[in-house]
Amino acid sequence: MKPTISTAASKIGSSLTLKIFAVCFVSTHIPLLALVIYLFWGFDNNPMPVLGAIVAATLVGTVFSLTAVWMLLRPLHEVAEAMKKYRAVGVVPQISSARSDEVGVVANGVTKLIADLDATLSQLRVQASTDMLTGLGNRRWMKEIGTLEVIRAARENEVVSIIVFDLDHFKSINDEFGHEIGDRVLIAAGATIEQNLRPYDAAARIGGEEFCVVLPRTSAQDAVAVAERLRKSLAVQTVPPLVAGRVTASFGVYCGDARNQTLEDMMAAADQQLYAAKKAGRNTVHWGSANPKDDSMRGRR
Structure with a gap:
């Protein structure tokens, strides 16, 4: 029972x-x-x-x-x-x-x-906003985060600086050594960027060999110092079989006016400085600023 x-x-x-x-x-x-x-x-x-x-x-x-x-x-x-x-x-x-x-x-x-x-x-959200090769953000992520940072800077009346740079003669590295070595160079560049930035800075790979960094609360002089530190750190990178000093980059820096400029405006201004750095022989830093007072630091890179 x-x-x-x-x-x-x-x-x-x-x-x-x-x-x-x-x-x-x-x-x-x-x-x-x-x-x-x-x-x-x-x-x-x-x-x-x-x-x-x-x-x-x-x-x-x-x-x-x-x-x-x-x-x-x-x-x-x-x-x-x-x-x-x-x-x-x-x-x-x-x-x-x-x-x-x-x-x-x-x-x-x-x-x-x-x-x-x-x-x-x-x-999926992480994958959609991350460059899977370098681990940095991608262009879409940079646009979202950078825009929020510019809005915050405008609200709090603070400065914000943008660094745009790309690796010198990267196409020739791919052509001569293959895309696998080119990928290693990009990975090394991503690691170098992360090692040289503050926790609240935002960095992204926005193109093939092009990178962008948003520096909150950073003056033109301090942003140039960050760019120089990145430039020197990249120049001493060794990615076999490349010889030492083969990996270099050209930098454009721009300190914007968050109250009157958008992220796109600042990136475009930084791009102009990047082109100037390339014309000047590459592996160098050129900068600009929305604040006329920053002109006093010209020539002190």
């Missing part, structure tokens, strides 16, 4: 349908059971007391049925609310159910599915 009862209980515990059937069966038979018990104990069998007992038992059965069904379906309501919250604010639901019936399976499955989806989306 015990194994049979245990097996039946296990089946009911793992089946929402059987649970609902059981609730419906019990709730609909409560009035009948109440009437049988009422008459069995010899209470007054006049119509009105009997009717009152039946009505009371019916109310009890109704309350029991509604409460039981609500408890059975409550996890689905929690999952639905969690999905709405995730879509609204991106909060991953932390719902788990110990139930083994269909509702428990759906609740746990949806929760895990949303968590997996969120992890995948986070990974």
Whole structure:
């Protein structure tokens, strides 16, 4: 007998349908059971007391049925609310159910599915904003982060500087030694950039061999010093089979006016300085500034 009862209980515990059937069966038979018990104990069998007992038992059965069904379906309501919250604010639901019936399976499955989806989306966002070769940001990321930094600088009335540079004669490295060596040079350049910047500076690879750095709260003089440090660090990089000093870069620096210029304006001005550095023989730093007072530091690179 015990194994049979245990097996039946296990089946009911793992089946929402059987649970609902059981609730419906019990709730609909409560009035009948109440009437049988009422008459069995010899209470007054006049119509009105009997009717009152039946009505009371019916109310009890109704309350029991509604409460039981609500408890059975409550996890689905929690999952639905969690999905709405995730879509609204991106909060991953932390719902788990110990139930083994269909509702428990759906609740746990949806929760895990949303968590997996969120992890995948986070990974895709990182991939969409990261240059996979150097580990730096890409052009799209630089546009978003750089624009936010310019807006912040305008709001707080602070300066912001831009460095744009590209590797000298990079095409000839690819042509002579192959793209694998060219990739190693780019990786080395990315590592050099990360080693020479502050934690709150933003750096990205915005083209084949072109890089951009946004320097918050950095004057023209300090930005030129950062560019010189990068230039010297790159010049001593050794990427076999390239000879020492083969990896160099030309730099354009621009200290902008965040209240009157956009990120694109500043990058364009830095690009002009970069072209000037190339015309001057490469492996050098040229700079400009929106502040006329910075002209006093001309010639002190």
